[in-house]
Amino acid sequence: MTTPRIALATCTALPDLDADDAPLIGALAARGVEAVPVIWNAPGTDWTAFDLVVIRSTWDYTEHPGDFVAWVRSLPQLLNPAEVIAWNVDKRYQRDLDEAGVPTVPTIWLDPERNFDSRAIHTRFPAFGDFVIKPTISAGSRDTGRYQADVTPSRSLAITHAKNILQSGRHVMIQRYLTQVDTVGETGMVYIDGEFSHAVRKAPLLEGPYRANEDLYRVETMSSREASPAEREAADRAIAALPGLFPGVDGPLLYARVDLLPDDAGNPVVLELELTEPSMFLALAPGALDRFADAIARRVGA
Ligand SMILES: Nc1ncnc2c1ncn2[C@@H]1O[C@H](COP(=O)(O)OP(=O)(O)O)[C@@H](O)[C@H]1O
Ligand SMILES: [Mg+2]
Structure with a gap:
């Protein structure tokens, strides 16, 4: 039997994976699986050379979400499945969870197509307490800020922040800061x-x-x-x-x-x-590395 080959998808800044994922390579080798870190948007990669692609540290996808979703959909064998990833890259998925009865952080959504002016944005902020502005496509707290509702200069900064996100064509989330x-x-x-x-x-x-x-x-x-x-x-x-x-x-x-x-x-x-x-x-839980490596190995029949 040939050794199954898996690509662990990562980004340019982490060509050898994140420190937490790197031990997966040895753990998979011990299970008879060859795992290779591959940069998701490196040109010329032959993804068909792998039995499976597992997404790990592709953290720069938020800068090119369209390319990322197109890449995900182009892969023959991907986990998690492409349709799940395509849904999950944009936090507007939270509305589906709300509808399914899952308790989520209450959110006000701003759509860039509505052309909100400063006043319209301002009236959607809470009247008191701290609040958070963030884009619906984000990871690692990028473009995420915390503001004070009853401090005028802070509200102004929040309006500017929301406008910047909207002007780049992205959707905005407004949430109370859960203290x-x-x-x-x-x-x-x-x-x-x-x-x-x-x-x-x-x-x-x-x-x-x-x-x-x-x-x-x-x-x-x-x-x-x-x-x-x-x-x-x-x-x-x-x-x-x-x-x-x-x-x-x-x-x-x-x-x-x-x-x-x-x-x-x-x-x-x-x-x-x-x-x-x-x-x-x-690394923070005993047995977790083995559980993850076992689960991946099972998916390629090893
Ligand atoms: N409503 C909120 N209340 C308190 N902290 C928040 C809130 N929203 C975001 N944060 C803080 O910002 C971080 C990043 O926000 P999150 O929604 O998890 O987006 P990301 O996809 O960037 O991780 C969180 O880990 C948390 O510390
Ligand atoms: Mg987070």
């Missing part, structure tokens, strides 16, 4: 092959307005955490909504991460459902 992120933190719930694997805590990331010329991603401070029963329930509901949204996809997704924040009453709500290129934080 318990500062005390309880954000919880990432990692699923492998549809099964809950482990939870991680992410420290709060937003201090103030969006800054230009940001790095590829904001440095995240992670630690391991025990998920509460309420967190398990909220994340399980998000995962359980997926078969209804993707009737054409057979069986569980290879990987998923559900990011939760506590709302003001302390109930976990979904901030983000990451099915495209989630960091899995494999």
